[in-house]
Amino acid sequence: MARDGARPGSRPAAAGRLRLADYLPYRLSVASNRASGLIARAYQARFGLSIQEWRVIAVLGEGAPRTAQGVCEATAMDKVTVSRAIRALDARELVRRSANEHDRRASDVTLTPEGEAIYAEVAPLALRYEAALLEGFSPDERARLMALLSKLEARLDAGGFG
Amino acid sequence: MARDGARPGSRPAAAGRLRLADYLPYRLSVASNRASGLIARAYQARFGLSIQEWRVIAVLGEGAPRTAQGVCEATAMDKVTVSRAIRALDARELVRRSANEHDRRASDVTLTPEGEAIYAEVAPLALRYEAALLEGFSPDERARLMALLSKLEARLDAGGFG
DNA sequence: TGAAATTAGTTGCAAATGATACTATTCTGC
């Protein structure tokens, strides 16, 4: 993939000139969509789970029960999205909602045994996909990639844009 | 953001255990959505452009006229998405479609002067956003991040999943 | 206390998206 050197017919890549193929937000978007799409198709085909539903299961599988709000924080998903994902999982009896002891607006969400069973199947599959994605990356490269993504997120948290 | 060390109430992070916060496809998705969302809001607010429309303008601004198919290849967008974006831009007279000399199914899409003017305004803005995102990254880190993303895309191209 | 502001979660609606099918044109190979 020739990302360096002028493409036929394109203007010379002057300093500061925008080239979509080298533009970080675009690169991130393409990589993310392709990676997520690939894995999403697998979840969908084998378990009938959307990415959103899978993420809810993933954080609940980490152990502690969470409120919908807690799921929002852990998954960086919108509260509407989380609400719908939980409802769908509840309908399939993969999660259960129970009254939160301290706040009657909220309910605690936990995996049912069926939910745990799905988690036990999907989690290793997800890890295998990640491993396949990172095949050929040295441990150092993997760590660096994660660290760079963290740094990027820290910049996004910092704000100071606009 | 404490990504290392057990979160209260979570199970210990055993080897090979899935933790969403450390899962590459998830990390990519969050970083991408946040970065794109931030910039998309700026395009939308100032120029009324969706990300898709902006991408079409960006590749046309690179110089050569392209057919819709050419735009698809350059933007990694679906042909339906590209078709709609071009139609919207055409309606606003930011692009023009003209008969392709070699293939009467296709038309060449070029920026109108108005489109060029928008490009001339948006491109520097986009570059400033990218620069702000990468503030604090050394040139070496930037190069490494791009290289790692390329490697990831190469893995995705390679297939061999499932 | 108790009025006003905030938060948890859901619902409704409008817009975005994506798969599929369709038209028109071009290519392939005989």
Added chain:
DNA sequence: GCAGAATAGTATCATTTGCAACTAATTTCA
């Protein structure tokens, strides 16, 4: 030069998404 396959682009329809409004419960603080 022609039948069949492939391609450019568009239209259609069902699903998904995202915002704003809403209810109910909780917090704030005068």
